[in-house]
Amino acid sequence: MARKGPPRRLAQAKLPTPFAVFDMAVYQTEDGKEHLAISIGDLGGLPPLVRIHSECLTGDALFSLRCDCGFQLEHSLQRIATEGRGLVLYLRQEGRGIGLANKIRAYALQDQGHDTVEANETLGFPADARDYSLALDMLFDLDLRRVRLMTNNPRKVDALQSGGVEVVERVPIVCGRNPHNETYLTTKADKLGHILNPLPAASRANSAAPPDSPGSPDSPDAGDS
Ligand SMILES: Nc1nc2c(ncn2[C@@H]2O[C@H](COP(=O)(O)OP(=O)(O)OP(=O)(O)O)[C@@H](O)[C@H]2O)c(=O)[nH]1
């Protein structure tokens, strides 16, 4: 992705939601894209809950059941509201970084039988074209160096840890499974390494995480569904 320089914080205001009143701040990158930091409470002190959410117009705004994005976004805001403290970074990396039109092209290929990874590759893209350096820049801007990351994706954990933000806990966010996204979720687990079936804490120590995942920051509590 062509992104130079750190993002600039442009504007901030309150964001009232059904769950709580959040603070939102807009960051702009040099490519002109606008990203959001949505937070509540004082983020200093103990590591807060953080969700790094990649834009999914169809799931986040249009109730699509093809994926789990909208459910995860709602769950994150709800859980952060319940804790009274935390942050959602809403990154404009639509379609795992390939953009909306290409994601819809990938959906069309999936309707013909390709899985989500094959569809990206058939279009000439990597399976996942996202770049988390932007998330790191935003976390640094917010003075956050230690977080409890809400994700099922070990690559996100790796990206933060190798960029200098410690993930003290990976909090599973397993929700929204339905007949329309069953195959998609299975592919994410099989080919992209997502951890979608948290085991009971006692038996999880050496299992669910794929070989390249850090494993240790897993949350002791299982994800909900
Ligand atoms: N290219 C492509 N992008 C997709 C597809 N389905 C969802 N997305 C995008 O995938 C991104 C979300 O990524 P996911 O793999 O669902 O989840 P994640 O962010 O890696 O991991 P979690 O933190 O566990 O949610 C969003 O940008 C969606 O627009 C698809 O079939 N093809």
Ligand SMILES: [Zn+2]
């Ligand atoms: Zn989605």
